[in-house]
Amino acid sequence: xxxxxxxxxxxxxxxxxxxxxxxxxxxxxxxxxxxxxxxxxxxxxxxxxxxxxxxxxxxxxxxxxxxxxxxxxxxxxxxxxxxxxxxxxxxxxxxxxxxxxxxxxxxxxxxxxxxxxxxxxxxxxxxxxxxxxxxxxxxxxxxxxxxxxxxxxxxxxxxxxxxxxxxxxxxxxxxxxxxxxxxxxxxxxxxxxxxxxxxxxxxxxxxxxxxxxxxxxxxxxxxxxxxxxxxxxxxxxxxxxxxxxxxxxxxxxxxxxxxxxxxxxxxxxxxxxxxxxxxxx
DNA sequence: AAGAACTCCTGGATGC
DNA sequence: TGCATCCAGGAGTTCT
Numbered sequence: 576x577x578x579x580x581x582x583x584x585x586x587x588x589x590x591x592x593x594x595x596x597x598x599x600x601x602x603x604x605x606x607x608x609x610x611x612x613x614x615x616x617x618x619x620x621x622x623x624x625x626x627x628x629x630x631x632x633x634x635x636x637x638x639x640x641x642x643x644x645x646x647x648x649x650x651x652x653x654x655x656x657x658x659x660x661x662x663x664x665x666x667x668x669x670x671x672x673x674x675x676x677x678x679x680x681x682x683x684x685x686x687x688x689x690x691x692x693x694x695x696x697x698x699x700x701x702x703x704x705x706x707x708x709x710x711x712x713x714x715x716x717x718x719x720x721x722x723x724x725x726x727x728x729x730x731x732x733x734x735x736x737x738x739x740x741x742x743x744x745x746x747x748x749x750x751x752x753x754x755x756x757x758x759x760x761x762x763x764x765x766x767x768x769x770x771x772x773x774x775x776x777x778x779x780x781x782x783x784x785x786x787x788x789x790x791x792x793x794x795x796x797x798x799x800x801x802x803x804x805x806x807x808x809x810x811x812x813x814x815x816x817x818x819x820x821x822x823x824x825x826x827x828x829x830x831x832x833x834x835x836x837x838x839x840x841x842x843x844x845x846x847x848x849x850x851x852x853x854x855x856x
Numbered sequence: 857a858a859g860a861a862c863t864c865c866t867g868g869a870t871g872c
Numbered sequence: 873t874g875c876a877t878c879c880a881g882g883a884g885t886t887c888t
Contacts, residue, residue, distance in 0.1 A: 592865080621882070645881050646866085661866085684866050686882060707884095734859060743883075751881060840860080842881065 578625070578651075581668040582612045584675065593663035593682060596640070596707060597690025607691050608639065608666065619717075620747025622708040626694065640692045640705040641680070647687025652677040664689060714748045715784055726777045729769050736772065736780070737765035737844060749784050752820045753791070755845045757784035759819045764853040765837075765844045790816060819845035 586605040588594055594604045612628035614635055622642055626635035641649065650659075654667065654675045664680040680689055694703040700719075704711075713720045725746050732739045739745055740754040749757070758765050760783035763776060772780075794816060818828055823836035827847040837844050 642882080644865090644883090682866095684864095684880080686865065732859090738859085741882085841862085843879085 577670065577672075578613055578668075578678070579615060580612065581670045581676075582610065583608050584667040584669050585609060586667070587665045588663070589665070590663040590682075590685060592685050593680060593688055594690050596642075596688045596692070598692075604664075604690065611639070611691075613639070617704075618714070619704060619708055620711045620714055620743050621750070622705065622711060624692075624705050624708070626703075627691070634694075634703065636694055637691055638694055638705055639689060640707060641689045642687055644682065644684060644686025644688070646684040647680065647682040650679045650681060652679050663687075711743050711747045712745055715746055715781070716748060716788055720746075722778065722781055725781060726774055729777050730772060730774065732769040734769060735766045735839070736763060736769045738840060739769045740780070740784070746781070748788065751842055751844075752817070753784055753787055755820045756787045756818060757781075759845075759847060759851060760787065762850045764851045765846060766839065766853055787816075819847065821845070 586608045588601040588604055591601040594601050597604045597607070599607065613625040614628045615626050617624050617626065617638075622640060624638040624640045626638045629635045641647070643649075646661075654677050656677065658665075659679060659681045661681050661683045662679055663682050663685065666678040666680075668676050668678055670676075680687070692705045692707055695706045695709055696702065697704055697709060712725075728745055729736070729739050732745075737754050737758065740749050740757065741751065755765070757780055761776065761780040763772070763780060769777075819834050822834045823845060825834050826832065827834055827850060830847065830849045832847055832849040835846055835848050837846070
């Protein structure tokens, strides 16, 4: 059943935290979403939203905003399917061409959330985006991405390049895994100060990230276990494509050196100590 | 203002 | 067997 054109018949929140970004929280969310129709699907970085239908001849003013955090999923289920152990929010949907169905928000670690938010025009393009995501930069895979200006922004940052890659206000969509993979491909140490990188090096990093993410999407995403599945509950197959992430101790595919795991900014980073040397300038 | 640290959370893996 | 500790990380908030 298609999501677009479906109307929310009812909603139930099983974990208040999962709608913490909704104005009014769990108290008002079910009533606020009831009767709303999804008119399309949009994405920017790690935010996804479903604009809610507006009166005729007017643009949508609000949307159901979803962030998956680490472990969040949206899954379409039969109306009477068993509740998943980590079901946090349940929407019952009705379309005019199919039976009722269920859109489940499942999230073990509850870093994800959803809520109804206003759509606001961005300063640069006037594109309508959810207010809580308005500060998020264009996605790495957005064809309108201005790589040249992103390179300039990155090269003005006086901090480690990996921090910058994870900063969603610079460039969005890159998380811890793809940052490590892109830096390995570009042969840059994650703790290299961004402002010491050349334009060419910075370009290579961005293009590597794009290439890696595109390849991952074709493989159905990077998943490790049953926690990470697509809308139909299927796991991705991209782990076999990873060169460094989660491969500490294994040989580098380029030079054979043992991959290292280091910790900074309270996160793991994986790198080849030979290919990615930390040169200070 | 920019950059860094802290915080939220669950449950599988690991150690004693 | 059982209990404690570690680990995974996106991003908002708070700090320096």
